[in-house]
Amino acid sequence: MSYFSDIYKGIKTLLTGMSVTGGYFIHARKGALTQEYPDNRETLKMFDRFRGEVVMPHTADNRHRCTGCQSCEIACPNGSIEIIWDRAVDPETGKKKKKIDKHIYHLSMCTMCGLCIEACPTDAIVWAQNFENSVYDRSKLTKILNQPGSSVLDGIED
Amino acid sequence: MNFIQMIIPLNITKTISDWIYSIMPETAASYTIMVVIAVAYLLLFAVAGLYLVLLERKVAAWFQLRIGPNRVGPWGLLQTMADALKLVSKELTSTIKIDKFLYNLAPYFVIVAALMAMAVFPFSKQFQAFDINIGVFFLIAISSIGVIGILLAGWSSNNKYALIGAMRSGLQTISYELSVGLSILTMVLLTGSLQLSEIVEAQRTGGWLILQGHIPSVIAFMIFMIAGTAETNRAPFDLVEAESELGAGFHTEYSGMKFAYFFLAEFINMFIIASIAVVLFFGGWLSPFGITDNITWFPEVIWFIIKVAGLIFLMMWFRWTFPRLRVDQLLTLEWKYLLPLNLMNLMLMAIIIWLNWTI
Ligand code: SF4
Ligand code: SF4
Numbered sequence: 283m284s285y286f287s288d289i290y291k292g293i294k295t296l297l298t299g300m301s302v303t304g305g306y307f308i309h310a311r312k313g314a315l316t317q318e319y320p321d322n323r324e325t326l327k328m329f330d331r332f333r334g335e336v337v338m339p340h341t342a343d344n345r346h347r348c349t350g351c352q353s354c355e356i357a358c359p360n361g362s363i364e365i366i367w368d369r370a371v372d373p374e375t376g377k378k379k380k381k382i383d384k385h386i387y388h389l390s391m392c393t394m395c396g397l398c399i400e401a402c403p404t405d406a407i408v409w410a411q412n413f414e415n416s417v418y419d420r421s422k423l424t425k426i427l428n429q430p431g432s433s434v435l436d437g438i439e440d
Numbered sequence: 441m442n443f444i445q446m447i448i449p450l451n452i453t454k455t456i457s458d459w460i461y462s463i464m465p466e467t468a469a470s471y472t473i474m475v476v477i478a479v480a481y482l483l484l485f486a487v488a489g490l491y492l493v494l495l496e497r498k499v500a501a502w503f504q505l506r507i508g509p510n511r512v513g514p515w516g517l518l519q520t521m522a523d524a525l526k527l528v529s530k531e532l533t534s535t536i537k538i539d540k541f542l543y544n545l546a547p548y549f550v551i552v553a554a555l556m557a558m559a560v561f562p563f564s565k566q567f568q569a570f571d572i573n574i575g576v577f578f579l580i581a582i583s584s585i586g587v588i589g590i591l592l593a594g595w596s597s598n599n600k601y602a603l604i605g606a607m608r609s610g611l612q613t614i615s616y617e618l619s620v621g622l623s624i625l626t627m628v629l630l631t632g633s634l635q636l637s638e639i640v641e642a643q644r645t646g647g648w649l650i651l652q653g654h655i656p657s658v659i660a661f662m663i664f665m666i667a668g669t670a671e672t673n674r675a676p677f678d679l680v681e682a683e684s685e686l687g688a689g690f691h692t693e694y695s696g697m698k699f700a701y702f703f704l705a706e707f708i709n710m711f712i713i714a715s716i717a718v719v720l721f722f723g724g725w726l727s728p729f730g731i732t733d734n735i736t737w738f739p740e741v742i743w744f745i746i747k748v749a750g751l752i753f754l755m756m757w758f759r760w761t762f763p764r765l766r767v768d769q770l771l772t773l774e775w776k777y778l779l780p781l782n783l784m785n786l787m788l789m790a791i792i793i794w795l796n797w798t799i
Contacts, residue, residue: 310505315506
């Protein structure tokens with residue numbers, strides 16, 4: 283008798299499958315995942331976890347959180363980050379202290395693996411959400427992440 | 441003199457034929473009518489094929505939560521026209537070691553078989569080019585010719601994938617032909633006629649055949665849709681093309697318009713299977729509950745198209761839901777399940793008619 287119960291079970295599972303896809307079909311107009319990109323450029327918002335490029339946020343008075351520890355440079359598997367650092371005298375303690383001169387980031391080499399962001403102890407670098415990264419000249423993809431004249435926020439190193 | 445008319449009773453809209461007969465001698469007129477009908481059917485064929493491709497793409501997109509073609513023309517309506525133009529303008533390439541004659545012949549087998557089947561359908565009371573009294577039999581016979589084209593294509597391409605695809609197609613068609621034939625036979629028991637226009641007329645008074653024959657009719661319909669989907673080589677029975685295993689299956693070596701013939705033939709075959717089902721189960725061009733019977737100007741062909749579209753949608757639904765069967769599963773389904781059930785169903789239908797239990 284398993285012959286007929288097999289048929290019954292078969293039909294039942296097939297109908298279950300069809301009801302699932304049928305549900306998708308009905309909701310397709312509202313739930314479409316497709317973005318009609320160039321048309322909705324103004325309203326298109328990338329999702330939170332999207333990895334566009336690595337950036338270093340600055341506060342309004344031009345200060346960032348990077349201490350120049352070079353963890354990101356070491357973490358990067360393909361050498362996309364180069365840090366040119368310097369020593370400066372700390373006015374409070376009078377000791378010499380490490381600080382960044384240029385945080386150079388090669389977007390053209392970056393694989394978006396995110397290891398640098400994981401490695402940063404002070405969360406100085408984050409993912410940006412932009413994706414229109416094409417340029418006519420490859421050298422434009424080499425970016426200096428810290429803005430000129432910026433300095434590290436107080437109290438970050440503690 | 442009336443030879444042509446005798447074998448082909450042409451009765452595309454009476455007014456047109458009367459008009460042509462009135463301005464021409466009889467022989468010339470019957471030839472003219474033949475040409476008119478041929479052109480009309482070719483146009484229908486091309487338009488139906490192209491728009492079914494578009495429909496398939498749209499429906500597929502909606503099943504997968506996408507939008508589908510939407511760039512060429514409003515809502516992408518001209519997309520397949522553009523594709524067809526592209527295919528026509530493509531170079532026809534072929535490999536060196538093909539069997540030239542068979543290779544070039546194969547697409548025509550497939551497409552001509554599909555076209556011939558179209559001729560017998562009663563799209564409406566007037567619009568039926570070829571109303572023979574063995575219409576159903578003719579359809580079954582014609583639908584087996586297409587597979588010869590596929591076998592030829594696979595063989596002459598001199599390509600192992602094409603050959604495997606073609607052999608699978610032969611296997612599949614031979615197996616499922618049986619189920620299609622038997623489920624049609626079940627319905628023919630009910631009407632007692634093989635003539636398609638008479639089958640439709642039989643449903644005018646007693647309701648659609650799927651209701652007249654209740655349980656066995658519904659079973660026959662289910663078997664017919666499964667076997668019909670297998671006949672057209674569409675997913676979940678697309679072992680013939682099986683992109684992930686065989687490249688493109690039997691038409692791997694074809695390009696340009698010859699490829700387009702195979703492609704269009706698949707969609708026309710889908711239309712044919714849906715049309716057979718509509719005529720046999722859903723009353724052909726008859727309106728549901730006779731709601732437009734008294735409106736004389738109403739084109740009944742609209743009902744036919746709506747029903748066919750519904751069934752085609754069902755087949756697309758199958759395609760975008762079910763995974764492809766393995767060859768052994770394919771044969772198990774046919775020989776262990778569909779065929780015995782079909783025979784039982786045939787008996788059941790005979791008993792029901794004998795005891796007069798039809799509605
Ligand atoms: S995301 Fe990966 S590849 Fe890119 S800079 Fe960071 S560590 Fe290097
Ligand atoms: S970005 Fe972070 S990890 Fe890299 S040097 Fe600055 S503080 Fe260190």
